[in-house]
Amino acid sequence: MVNIIWAFMAIVGIVYAMFNETMDEVNKAVFESANEAVTLSIGLISVLVFWLGIMKIAEEAGILRGLAKLFRPIVVRLFPEIPKDHPAIGYILSNITANMFGLGNAATPMGIKAMEEMKKISGTDEASRSMITFLAINTSSLTLIPTTVIAIRMQYESASPTEIVGTTILATIIGTMSAILIDRFFYYRSTWRK
Amino acid sequence: MVFITQVSLWIIPLFIMFVLLVGTWKRVPSYELFVEGGKEGVKMAFSLLPFLVGMIVAISIFRASGALEAIIGLISPVLLFLGVPPEIVPLALIKPISGSAALGVTTELIATHGPDSFIGRLASTMQGSTDTTLYILTVYFGAVGIRKMGYALKVGLLADLVAIIAAIVIVTLVFA
Numbered sequence: 001m002v003n004i005i006w007a008f009m010a011i012v013g014i015v016y017a018m019f020n021e022t023m024d025e026v027n028k029a030v031f032e033s034a035n036e037a038v039t040l041s042i043g044l045i046s047v048l049v050f051w052l053g054i055m056k057i058a059e060e061a062g063i064l065r066g067l068a069k070l071f072r073p074i075v076v077r078l079f080p081e082i083p084k085d086h087p088a089i090g091y092i093l094s095n096i097t098a099n100m101f102g103l104g105n106a107a108t109p110m111g112i113k114a115m116e117e118m119k120k121i122s123g124t125d126e127a128s129r130s131m132i133t134f135l136a137i138n139t140s141s142l143t144l145i146p147t148t149v150i151a152i153r154m155q156y157e158s159a160s161p162t163e164i165v166g167t168t169i170l171a172t173i174i175g176t177m178s179a180i181l182i183d184r185f186f187y188y189r190s191t192w193r194k
Numbered sequence: 195m196v197f198i199t200q201v202s203l204w205i206i207p208l209f210i211m212f213v214l215l216v217g218t219w220k221r222v223p224s225y226e227l228f229v230e231g232g233k234e235g236v237k238m239a240f241s242l243l244p245f246l247v248g249m250i251v252a253i254s255i256f257r258a259s260g261a262l263e264a265i266i267g268l269i270s271p272v273l274l275f276l277g278v279p280p281e282i283v284p285l286a287l288i289k290p291i292s293g294s295a296a297l298g299v300t301t302e303l304i305a306t307h308g309p310d311s312f313i314g315r316l317a318s319t320m321q322g323s324t325d326t327t328l329y330i331l332t333v334y335f336g337a338v339g340i341r342k343m344g345y346a347l348k349v350g351l352l353a354d355l356v357a358i359i360a361a362i363v364i365v366t367l368v369f370a
Binding site for chain 1: 197198199200201202203205206209210212213214216217219220222224227228229230231232233234235236238239240242243246247248249250251252253254255256257258259260261262264287288290291295297298300301302304305308309310314315318319320321322323324325326327330331333334335337338339340341342343344345346348349350352353354356357360361364365368369
């Protein structure tokens with residue numbers, strides 16, 4: 001899908017330029033924007049290095065584990081199909097806490113592990129209730145501190161690069177809560193139909 | 195609303211202090227761990243590079259040709275009536291599909307409109323507040339061989355829509 005959208009933008013742009021006589025601008029855009037993208041990526045290094053460095057300390061110091069303990073009662077309630085002491089709960093918790101700190105690379109393997117465990121419980125190739133709840137929580141993003149966005153804002157000389165942290169957290173909380181509610185709604189609708 | 199901008203200002207320094215305090219208390223080798231984790235940051239920045247180049251060039255062509263403006267002009271009456279800035283539409287469409295592509299769109303919006311403009315703040319908030327539903331669906335279900343997705347896609351996309359609306363409302367309230 002992203003392939004189509006990507007190619008579509010470039011193709012439509014070039015065709016439109018033929019009729020709109022903006023070929024000159026398009027030429028300039030190709031090389032200037034490629035250059036800009038490279039400069040930007042290199043500029044991102046500073047923030048990413050610093051943040052992932054701090055996160056590594058947080059991980060080793062057991063802060064992520066502590067947080068997982070804090071969320072356990074909530075998560076157990078969100079996944080009524082999974083027995084309380086099942087390993088799936090542990091993986092779900094590590095996935096959620098890693099996501100909260102923007103550790104996408106650490107979150108994905110944990111998420112896949114959680115899915116495997118949930119599949120053992122359901123035993124079919126059909127998505128179970130808990131799998132969909134888990135997906136809903138994951139797709140609504142749980143990131144507390146949007147590091148990359150802050151880095152980009154710094155690159156473009158924002159007067160206050162971090163001013164969007166508060167709005168992001170608020171939007172994330174609303175997004176995640178609605179994801180859980182929407183998931184519950186569809187679940188109860190599907191049982192009601194049967 | 196002043197409170198939210200204050201939180202934004204304090205949360206990162208306080209978090210750094212907290213991590214370093216706990217790290218020192220637990221006697222982990224803070225500095226060495228920092229360096230180890232930092233190496234991953236270098237890798238991450240370089241792996242983002244081709245995504246950003248590809249997406250930013252495509253959007254730049256689309257914008258420079260005048261095609262983006264034409265489409266925005268076409269749909270803007272409806273969107274403005276709903277209180278949605280039309281410039282944000284490409285980001286809203288691509289966000290559920292690909293995270294790194296969306297990052298490219300966000301970057302382009304920030305570069306064009308400025309990070310402290312309404313569009314810049316909205317794009318920043320949206321980028322951070324939803325994740326890429328289709329990617330997560332493909333990776334997680336694909337990895338464990340789930341073929342029947344049930345209502346998973348519906349839930350994911352609806353939740354994205356709510357998050358996008360929430361971002362627009364919140365940014366309007368806080369910064370307008």
